[in-house]
Amino acid sequence: MNAPITLDSAPMVNATRFRKAHEADWARLDELVTRMEKRSIRWLSDEDLLALPGLYRTTISSLSVARDTSLDRALIAYLEQLCTRAYFQIYGVQTPAHRQIARFFAHGWPEAVRALWRETLICVLLTAGAAVLAYLLIRNDPSWFYSMIPEGLTEGRDPSASAVFLRSTLYEKHQDFLMVFATFLFTHNAQIAIFAFALGFAFGVPSLLLIIYNGLMLGAILEVFAAKGLGENMAAWLMIHGTTEIFAICIAGAAGLRIGTAIAFPGADSRMAAAVKAGRISATAMIGVVLMLAVAGLLEGVGRQTVESDGLRALIGASVLAGWLVYFYAWRPRKAA
Amino acid sequence: MKPLRSLRRKFITPEGVDLNLELGSAGSRAGAFLLDALIMIVILVVITGLTIYLFFATISSEHGNSWPSQFVMVLWLVGFFVLRNCWFSLFEMGSRGATPGKRIVGLRVVARDGARLTGAAVVARNAMREIEVFLPLSFLGEQTAAGTADTFLVIFSLVWSGIFLFFPLFNRDRLRVGDLIAGTWVVSTSKAKLSPDLVGAAYQPRRVFPEAALALYGIYELQVLEDVLRNEQPDALATVAATIRSKAGLANDGDDYGFLADYYAALCRRLEAGMLVGKRRESKFVDA
Numbered sequence: 055m056n057a058p059i060t061l062d063s064a065p066m067v068n069a070t071r072f073r074k075a076h077e078a079d080w081a082r083l084d085e086l087v088t089r090m091e092k093r094s095i096r097w098l099s100d101e102d103l104l105a106l107p108g109l110y111r112t113t114i115s116s117l118s119v120a121r122d123t124s125l126d127r128a129l130i131a132y133l134e135q136l137c138t139r140a141y142f143q144i145y146g147v148q149t150p151a152h153r154q155i156a157r158f159f160a161h162g163w164p165e166a167v168r169a170l171w172r173e174t175l176i177c178v179l180l181t182a183g184a185a186v187l188a189y190l191l192i193r194n195d196p197s198w199f200y201s202m203i204p205e206g207l208t209e210g211r212d213p214s215a216s217a218v219f220l221r222s223t224l225y226e227k228h229q230d231f232l233m234v235f236a237t238f239l240f241t242h243n244a245q246i247a248i249f250a251f252a253l254g255f256a257f258g259v260p261s262l263l264l265i266i267y268n269g270l271m272l273g274a275i276l277e278v279f280a281a282k283g284l285g286e287n288m289a290a291w292l293m294i295h296g297t298t299e300i301f302a303i304c305i306a307g308a309a310g311l312r313i314g315t316a317i318a319f320p321g322a323d324s325r326m327a328a329a330v331k332a333g334r335i336s337a338t339a340m341i342g343v344v345l346m347l348a349v350a351g352l353l354e355g356v357g358r359q360t361v362e363s364d365g366l367r368a369l370i371g372a373s374v375l376a377g378w379l380v381y382f383y384a385w386r387p388r389k390a391a
Numbered sequence: 392m393k394p395l396r397s398l399r400r401k402f403i404t405p406e407g408v409d410l411n412l413e414l415g416s417a418g419s420r421a422g423a424f425l426l427d428a429l430i431m432i433v434i435l436v437v438i439t440g441l442t443i444y445l446f447f448a449t450i451s452s453e454h455g456n457s458w459p460s461q462f463v464m465v466l467w468l469v470g471f472f473v474l475r476n477c478w479f480s481l482f483e484m485g486s487r488g489a490t491p492g493k494r495i496v497g498l499r500v501v502a503r504d505g506a507r508l509t510g511a512a513v514v515a516r517n518a519m520r521e522i523e524v525f526l527p528l529s530f531l532g533e534q535t536a537a538g539t540a541d542t543f544l545v546i547f548s549l550v551w552s553g554i555f556l557f558f559p560l561f562n563r564d565r566l567r568v569g570d571l572i573a574g575t576w577v578v579s580t581s582k583a584k585l586s587p588d589l590v591g592a593a594y595q596p597r598r599v600f601p602e603a604a605l606a607l608y609g610i611y612e613l614q615v616l617e618d619v620l621r622n623e624q625p626d627a628l629a630t631v632a633a634t635i636r637s638k639a640g641l642a643n644d645g646d647d648y649g650f651l652a653d654y655y656a657a658l659c660r661r662l663e664a665g666m667l668v669g670k671r672r673e674s675k676f677v678d679a
Contacts, residue, residue: 066590067590067663069659070588115406127617132583142580237468244476249521252520252522255572330573330574333511334512334515337573338510341510
């Protein structure tokens with residue numbers, strides 16, 4: 055029964071026939087993809103580059119034919135991983151960095167901020183409202199100040215401070231380590247902003263709380279100086295960098311709020327799709343926020359230490375703010391193809 | 392047996408072929424993260440040591456001029472910020488779509504909808520790490536340093552990070568919160584060599600099997616047999632050969648591998664012939 059018998063010389067199974075016909079193509083694609091994975095597409099010669107799409111298509115059709123006609127599992131597994139790797143090399147190509155950066159500044163950033171205008175407005179109003187509230191509360195009862203601002207942050211700038219001392223804080227000079235100071239402010243604020251954004255995931259509530267708290271501190275510190283007749287000086291001191299910084303923080307809060315509301319009220323989309331849409335807009339806006347805070351850090355760390363005139367400080371702050379507003383909301387470059 | 396909840400996902404290319412991607416398992420994800428964290432800590436320690444050295448070197452040599460030492464400190468601050476916030480994003484934006492840790496483990500970040508992975512998506516998925524990892528850690532660290540960490544706080548931050556840490560285990564697609572927001576998922580990138588053809592094109596004398604012996608099994612059993620043949624473990628070969636012989640009522644001729652290879656070829660041919668006319672017999676429990 056087990057006697058050997060002679061078969062005709064044609065291959066017995068499809069896998070054999072199939073491997074014989076296409077193995078060379080698969081091996082070549084494998085070799086090209088491996089080279090691209092190790093280095094980059096620039097390491098392929100023109101000839102290889104021209105052959106690549108054809109090889110990819112051959113291999114991907116090999117995969118679907120193999121699935122339907124062959125039972126060689128190892129062959130199918132090999133083709134699957136080869137096609138996957140080739141797919142990511144061919145379709146997963148990133149736009150070159152300089153083009154991405156150019157796109158970000160020309161379209162991505164202003165468009166993302168514009169798309170968040172409603173949330174941004176809410177955050178700006180909340181900041182202003184909280185500031186006014188803190189201002190009025192502390193004017194009536196200075197003890198409110200101490201429950202709003204942690205002691206470590208004030209450095210003596212509280213309602214009991216003298217006008218002379220308060221004035222000195224506005225015009226003192228940190229000649230030493232200006233750049234370090236600026237960098238520290240930037241990294242610290244940026245970290246807080248990223249944090250406010252990430253917290254938006256909890257339906258936006260923590261982001262809102264952070265925004266409100268920021269407004270409260272603003273109002274509280276303004277009142278302390280205003281009570282001693284230094285309100286305008288303080289406003290100028292704050293404006294030079296504050297217009298940029300507070301605006302940036304509002305955008306960060308708006309980005310967090312967008313994610314939170316997208317998850318809570320997805321509308322016509324599925325919750326998942328809404329979250330993804332909101333996530334991408336918000337993330338783009340957040341890259342911008344970090345850049346704005348870098349500018350704010352420079353204005354605060356260097357600009358404010360070197361410019362001492364109130365008028366000039368206010369002017370710089372106002373013109374920088376105007377610049378941001380024009381860039382985000384008024385300037386609409388034509389779409390590049 | 393196939394695992395009940397497979398990590399294989401449909402992923403249709405523009406050519407209309409399903410690539411059947413395999414998601415990264417929770418274990419490999421955690422491994423990749425730990426590797427990245429380790430690399431980041433090593434880098435941080437090295438640049439901090441270097442900064443301290445350079446700082447004191449510049450302070451002592453350049454009396455009265457603080458610019459070089461300022462520059463060193465600025466560099467450290469920016470370096471720390473970039474390391475913490477951009478490590479993951481910058482690497483995942485590259486053409487490999489993976490951080491060094493992910494590359495070592497064999498993972499890659501991919502957009503769930505099959506489109507290109509955009510910079511915004513990468514930033515979104517990594518900004519969320521801030522509340523997943525760094526927030527509870529730094530909160531806890533700060534409070535412990537100040538000696539004010541009470542039991543409640545410790546429990547709270549542990550629960551908080553626990554929710555986010557184990558989030559990937561609570562959904563089918565192993566999504567982190569960041570993946571959820573960004574519309575990405577992490578797939579494993581395996582690399583395999585083409586294993587040799589089991590049947591072979593060369594002419595060779597083969598055993599023939601009666602119809603009844605070949606009618607015993609379906610595709611599932613054929614592919615298990617394929618694995619057995621490829622692994623070439625004597626025990627497994629002997630067991631499988633003995634089972635088939637006893638079921639088919641064939642005599643033992645002393646050559647297990649040769650017997651199984653021939654049986655595989657004959658069964659494969661039979662099943663493929665069935666597929667040609669539209670009869671696909673998935674396993675021995677199904678009649679084609």
